[in-house]
Amino acid sequence: MKTALVTGASTGIGAEFARQLAAQKTNLVLVARSEDKLQELAAQLESEQGIQTYVIAQDLTAPQAGATIYQKIEHQGLNIDLLVNNAGFGDYGTFSDRPLEKQMSMIQLNVNVLVELTGLFLPAMKRRGEGAIINISSIAGFQPIPRMSVYAATKAFVLNFTEALWVENKDTGVKILAVCPGPTESEFFKAAEFPASLMDKNNSSMKLTSNTVVVADALKALESKQSNIVTGGFVNQIIVNLPRFLPRDLLLKQIAKIF
Incomplete structure (x- = not known):
């Protein structure tokens, strides 16, 4: 029986990855800060699957943190x-108005730990000639986003890093995939401290993709050996392709109005 390691597994997309992988009879290593939520999910999946x-x-x-997990x-x-x-x-x-410590923690979590864990586990996968890595990026990674500058930049890093690894490992037996969801059913907006007015606007004008769909699409794309997948339907496809056709300054001004 194979084993999967899922970070951020206590809620949202991470918990849904755990559920769908467990249904495929995959053993799990579940990682997050909240031990109570992890233990509850672990007990449920052991009992059901x-x-x-x-x-x-x-x-x-x-x-x-990555080295601690690896050990x-x-x-x-x-x-x-x-x-x-x-x-x-x-x-x-606005970047200058937000706590710098929070921005640095975001880079640590969204980028540094992802690279660290990838660097720790990928060599063994290559030696075995099999394995897979899924990195969660975002449709935010396809263009800069004013008022979410660091977040969008981290997700652009994840997308580019993952696609480069996909090429490097095409002939090693290791599958690599970047998953780029749009807005999903999660606590993201609350944790990001979006203002209530913008949250209301997003809830009425942006369709939230279910975590079930995001994970199912991701696992399907992994099996087909794609380098990336944009989940969430046609609207998200338009969003990620707009930068190819609009002048950069115009694009940024339009994004700024949205946010």
């Missing part, structure tokens, strides 16, 4: 067949 779960309560914004997994004698780098968060507001 008959799999083994391992819970690691870890603050991924801490230095060397714990090595101690258990586990091989990771699928790594899902899902943990991340955003922040809303």
Whole structure:
């Protein structure tokens, strides 16, 4: 039975990855800060699907968090067949007006830990000639977003980094995929401290994609060996392709109006 490591597994897309992978009879290593939520999910999946779960309560914004997780997994004698780098968060507001500490934590979580875990687990996958890595980017990674400058930049990094790894590993037996969702059913807007007026606007004008659809589409794309997938339907396809056709300054001004 294969084993998957999922970060940010306590809620949202991460928890849904855990559910769908468990349904495929994949053992799980579940990582997040909230141990109570992880233990509850782990118990549920073990009971319903008959799999083994391992819970690691870890603050991924801490230095060397990836190495700590890796050492714990090595101690258990586990091989990771699928790594899902899902943990991340955003922040809303003009960069100069937002807490710098929060921006640095965002880079640590959205970028540094993702690269660290990928660097720790990918070599063993290559040696075995099999394995897979899913990195969660966003449609925000296709263009700069004023008032979400750091978040969009981190997701652009994830997209470019992942696509480069996809090419590097095409002949190694390791599958690499960048998943780029639009707005989803999650606590993202609340955690990012969006103003109530903008939240209302988003809720009325942006269709939220269910986590179930995002994960199902991602796992299907992984099997077909795609480099990336944009989930959420036709509207999101338009959003990610607009930068190809509009002058950069015009595009940025239009995005600024939305946010």
